[in-house]
Amino acid sequence: MNAIWIALFGTVCFVMGYRFYSKFIAERIYRLDADFQTPAHAYRDGVDYVPTNKWILWGHHFTSVAGAAPIVGPAIAIYWGWLPAILWVVLGTVFAAGVHDFGAVVLSNRHKGHSIGTLANRLIGQRAKLLFLFIILILVLMVNAVFAWVIAKLFITFPASVLSVFIQIPLAVWIGYRVYRHSGSMLLPSVVALAVMYGAVLVASEVPLLQFDLVSWFGGADAPVVGGFNGTSMAFLVWIVVLMVYVYIASTLPVWKLLQPRDYINSHQLVVGLALLYLGLLFGAPEMTAPSINGEAEISWYPLLFITIACGAISGFHGLVASGTTSKQLDKETDARMIGYGGALGEGMLAMIAIIAVGTLFASGADFTATYSSFSAAGSNGLGSFVRGAGQLAGNLGIPEQVGSTLIAVIVVSFAATTLDTAVRLMRYIIAELGNEYGMPVIARKHVATSIAVITSGALVILPEGPNGFGSGGYLLWPLFGTSNQLLAGITLMLVSVWLKRQGRPVIFTLAPMLFLLVMTLWAMGQQVIFTWSGFGDADRNWLLFIFGSLIMVFTLWILLEASRSFRQDDTGTRQPSLSSDESP
Amino acid sequence: MNRPDNEVSTVALWRSRLHRAIQGYDAVLSLPHRREIARELQDEEDLFMLLCFCDMMGIPNPVSDMTLELYPHMLDRFHEWHTRQGMPRSPLAGFRCC
Numbered sequence: 001m002n003a004i005w006i007a008l009f010g011t012v013c014f015v016m017g018y019r020f021y022s023k024f025i026a027e028r029i030y031r032l033d034a035d036f037q038t039p040a041h042a043y044r045d046g047v048d049y050v051p052t053n054k055w056i057l058w059g060h061h062f063t064s065v066a067g068a069a070p071i072v073g074p075a076i077a078i079y080w081g082w083l084p085a086i087l088w089v090v091l092g093t094v095f096a097a098g099v100h101d102f103g104a105v106v107l108s109n110r111h112k113g114h115s116i117g118t119l120a121n122r123l124i125g126q127r128a129k130l131l132f133l134f135i136i137l138i139l140v141l142m143v144n145a146v147f148a149w150v151i152a153k154l155f156i157t158f159p160a161s162v163l164s165v166f167i168q169i170p171l172a173v174w175i176g177y178r179v180y181r182h183s184g185s186m187l188l189p190s191v192v193a194l195a196v197m198y199g200a201v202l203v204a205s206e207v208p209l210l211q212f213d214l215v216s217w218f219g220g221a222d223a224p225v226v227g228g229f230n231g232t233s234m235a236f237l238v239w240i241v242v243l244m245v246y247v248y249i250a251s252t253l254p255v256w257k258l259l260q261p262r263d264y265i266n267s268h269q270l271v272v273g274l275a276l277l278y279l280g281l282l283f284g285a286p287e288m289t290a291p292s293i294n295g296e297a298e299i300s301w302y303p304l305l306f307i308t309i310a311c312g313a314i315s316g317f318h319g320l321v322a323s324g325t326t327s328k329q330l331d332k333e334t335d336a337r338m339i340g341y342g343g344a345l346g347e348g349m350l351a352m353i354a355i356i357a358v359g360t361l362f363a364s365g366a367d368f369t370a371t372y373s374s375f376s377a378a379g380s381n382g383l384g385s386f387v388r389g390a391g392q393l394a395g396n397l398g399i400p401e402q403v404g405s406t407l408i409a410v411i412v413v414s415f416a417a418t419t420l421d422t423a424v425r426l427m428r429y430i431i432a433e434l435g436n437e438y439g440m441p442v443i444a445r446k447h448v449a450t451s452i453a454v455i456t457s458g459a460l461v462i463l464p465e466g467p468n469g470f471g472s473g474g475y476l477l478w479p480l481f482g483t484s485n486q487l488l489a490g491i492t493l494m495l496v497s498v499w500l501k502r503q504g505r506p507v508i509f510t511l512a513p514m515l516f517l518l519v520m521t522l523w524a525m526g527q528q529v530i531f532t533w534s535g536f537g538d539a540d541r542n543w544l545l546f547i548f549g550s551l552i553m554v555f556t557l558w559i560l561l562e563a564s565r566s567f568r569q570d571d572t573g574t575r576q577p578s579l580s581s582d583e584s585p
Numbered sequence: 586m587n588r589p590d591n592e593v594s595t596v597a598l599w600r601s602r603l604h605r606a607i608q609g610y611d612a613v614l615s616l617p618h619r620r621e622i623a624r625e626l627q628d629e630e631d632l633f634m635l636l637c638f639c640d641m642m643g644i645p646n647p648v649s650d651m652t653l654e655l656y657p658h659m660l661d662r663f664h665e666w667h668t669r670q671g672m673p674r675s676p677l678a679g680f681r682c683c
Contacts, residue, residue: 045669047623052616059613180622187611256625260618267614325617 001288003281003356006082010090010352014345017094022341025099026334029500029509030106036333039113049113049328054335061326061339062346063267065101068150068415069481070312070351075358075386076478077308079378080301081293082359086352088305092313093348096513100489102340103496103510104319108327109336110499116323116492128562135487135555137430138548139317142481143423144247144457147416149474150383152239152461154416156232157384158409159213160402164200165413169246171196172262180256190265194272197265201410205403214238221468229469236471237462243420244458251424252450259421266414273411276394276404277353284396286360290368299375303527306520307482312351314517316488318344323492354386361389379475380466387412427453463544476545479528483521483552487559490518494563501567514563518556525553627669634659634666641677656680 026032040051052060077085108114117136120128155162171193179186204210214235218225225234250258311317322340330336362368371385372378391405399407428449435443443449466473493514497507529549535541637655640646664682667675675682 047620047627050620053612055609056612056616059610060616063614064617179618180625185611186615186618187607190614254621254625256618256621260621264614264618325620329616 001292003286003288003360006086006288006356006359007278007281007352010086010348013090013094014348017098018341018345021094022098022102022337025102025341025509026337029505030103030336031505032106032334032336034332034334036109038109038330038333039327040329040331043113043328048325051331052329054331054338057326057329057331057335058339058342060329061321061343063263063270064321064325065311065315065318065343066270066347066350066415067311067419068147068412069310069315069317069419069485070347071354071386071412071415072146072150072383072478073309073482074312074351074354075382076378076475077301077305078290078355078358078382079294079372079375080297080305081291082288082355083292084301084305085309085355088309088313089348089351089355092309093344093351096489096517097314097318097344097348098341099510099513100314100493100496101318101322101344102336104322104492105327105330105336105340106333107492107496107499108323109330109333113328114323116319116488116495119323119495120491131555131558131562132491133430133434134551135484135491137427137434138551138555139481139484139488140423140427140430141457141460142477142484142548144420144427144453145461145474145477146481147420147423148240148243148247148457148461149236149471149477150416151243151413151420152236152471153383153474154387154409154413155212155239156215156235158387158406159211160201160204160406161409161413162212163204163210164197164406164410165417167200168193168197168262168265168414169258172258172265175261175264176257179261186261186264190261190268193265194268197410198407201406202403205400205406233469233471236468240458240461240471244454247420247424248450248454250421251428251453252446255425259418259425262414262421263418266418269411269414273390273408274350274353276397276399276407277357277390280393280396281353281356284393286393286396288356288359289362289364290359290372291365294369294372296369297375303520303524304375304479306517307479307486307524309351310482310485310489312347312354314344314486314489314513315347316485316490316492318347319488319492357389357393358382358385359389361385361392376467376476379478380472382475383412424450424453424457427457460544464542476542477548479524480545480548480552483525483549483556486517486521487552487555490514490521490556490559493517494559494566497563498566518560522553522556522560525549525556529553630662631666631669634663638663638677638680641680 038051040049043049044051074085074089077088104116107119108116111119114122117129117132120132155165175186175189175193178184178189200210215221215231218231218234221230221232223231225231229237253259306313322343326339327336330339362371371381387405387408388401390408391399391401391403394404394407395401428446431449431452432444432446435441435449443452460477461474462471464473464476466475493510497510497514500507500510529546530536532539533542533546533549535546636646636648637652637659640649646652660682663680664675667682
């Protein structure tokens with residue numbers, strides 16, 4: 001089948017979802033009121049609470065939620081064939097992610113712009129605070145480990161991308177200082193920075209001396225290096241240590257010095273990447289060579305697909321952004337539909353093109369089967385396949401495939417590096433909060449908390465052993481990342497459902513995706529924990545994944561029990577006053 | 586004669602649309618950065634205000650020689666600062682801005 005038809009199908013579903021379903025949700029369920037005084041107006045402070053034009057806020061929301069995750073998940077999930085992956089992305093976005101992101105903005109807007117964490121605390125009490133902190137802690141730990149692996153893997157597979165990625169750091173710092181000291185726009189300097197980075201891609205693609213190919217420096221992939229490490233695992237180890245040192249420094253700097261200006265450059269890269277891929281698709285009109293359903297898959301897509309693709313179908317991280325910053329800048333409540341639901345659709349478009357890039361890469365179905373020979377091979381090869389497939393799509397625009405692939409690798413690494421920086425920063429705050437909570441002020445210190453975050457993340461990514469030894473198995477953590485992300489989405493949907501119920505409105509539209517998500521998460525984790533990681537039967541025991549998987553299962557059950565308790569309290573009339581009514585400022 | 590005028594106005598129209606699109610794009614990407622810069626500047630301002638007024642709060646001021654002469658210029662900024670700190674009225678008896 002021609003890939004354009006798939007993109008067209010997805011786009012039509014997204015347009016219809018926005019036009020009809022989100023309108024229904026806005027008018028009949030969330031009942032948006034254009035006259036409601038939003039927190040941005042009520043608490044306007046020029047910093048966090050600022051009424052913002054809906055187009056600008058949509059752009060900001062979309063660039064904040066889109067990153068490497070909606071690319072990695074679909075690139076792995078195509079293992080079961082492109083059809084289940086596309087259907088989950090499209091239906092998940094329209095019926096779950098859209099409602100979830102939109103609901104998070106509305107709920108926060110109706111409660112003084114409070115974040116999901118604060119609202120969970122108010123709904124369930126002190127227990128929720130603990131639950132929420134631990135879930136976020138697991139999520140950011142997984143994010144750190146998985147994205148460090150993503151970057152190391154891309155540096156090893158596409159060594160020409162290294163120079164450009166490292167050039168971005170001084171350029172971002174220069175832009176940060178320039179704007180801080182002299183104000184003015186970041187547009188021109190960031191475009192110059194982007195041109196320098198892409199110039200470095202061109203030069204490094206042609207000059208092998210500028211490619212930091214650690215594997216060949218260590219004598220080849222299988223060459224023994226030291227202490228049982230071969231060339232590849234040693235390269236992983238070196239890159240992960242370099243990344244951890246970098247992220248330690250980056251996450252302790254003020255955000256305006258590096259994180260924000262790099263985010264600004266990355267936003268250009270998102271636009272460039274999406275334009276390259278969709279225009280390449282349009283001009284090349286390639287055929288999907290991957291099977292629609294992979295009959296040779298050794299494990300069923302049901303229910304693992306739903307935790308393999310989190311971002312791109314539904315992601316709890318969006319709820320944090322929606323309630324953390326977006327809701328505080330809403331000019332009118334009615335803008336929430338476009339920003340929340342529209343932001344989810346943007347991410348769905350990114351996931352869809354990731355599936356198409358991988359699905360059109362292979363010369364034949366046999367090539368696909370050779371690369372995606374097992375679920376583990378899909379985890380290991382998915383990302384590289386996406387980058388090569390995207391390079392092939394960009395090739396339809398006249399860009400040499402090698403340069404195109406390196407360019408896409410730079411874009412994915414840039415997204416992943418920013419996410420890594422943000423996640424380590426977030427982990428530092430959580431460790432500090434837990435330290436204060438449990439009377440251990442020493443771990444609340446900036447450098448102590450950051451050291452704990454960096455060391456545990458580094459250890460977690462090095463421990464899983466892949467086909468190339470230590471460090472090469474970071475992809476094994478991906479299902480855990482997807483699951484913890486889905487858990488967070490489940491909490492947000494639960495809060496929105498409780499709020500709707502207390503308003504006397506139908507809850508089925510938020511409760512159904514919540515139950516679906518949590519049941520699938522529980523099922524998938526149960527399957528993995530009992531039959532794959534526990535050592536039951538023929539499988540080898542994996543303590544690391546077993547412990548984290550069991551913890552996530554316990555948290556999922558906990559959320560389901562809390563949700564059931566909240567609804568029962570409502571039915572028996574013993575409900576708490578919090579979240580029972582809208583809090584008009 | 587009309588045709589060149591029309592062409593000029595069309596060019597001007599497209600130029601203004603392009604300018605607006607670039608401004609919108611810049612505004613989208615600058616939004617988080619503007620917030621952080623504002624927060625950073627506000628923190629600097631708070632530290633500066635503390636340096637100016639810590640004597641009045643009983644904290645020894647190592648730079649009072651330099652900050653004393655700034656008082657007449659500080660009325661408006663001091664008012665903004667104490668309202669930002671959650672005090673609607675001036676907390677200092679010797680410095681009545683409101």
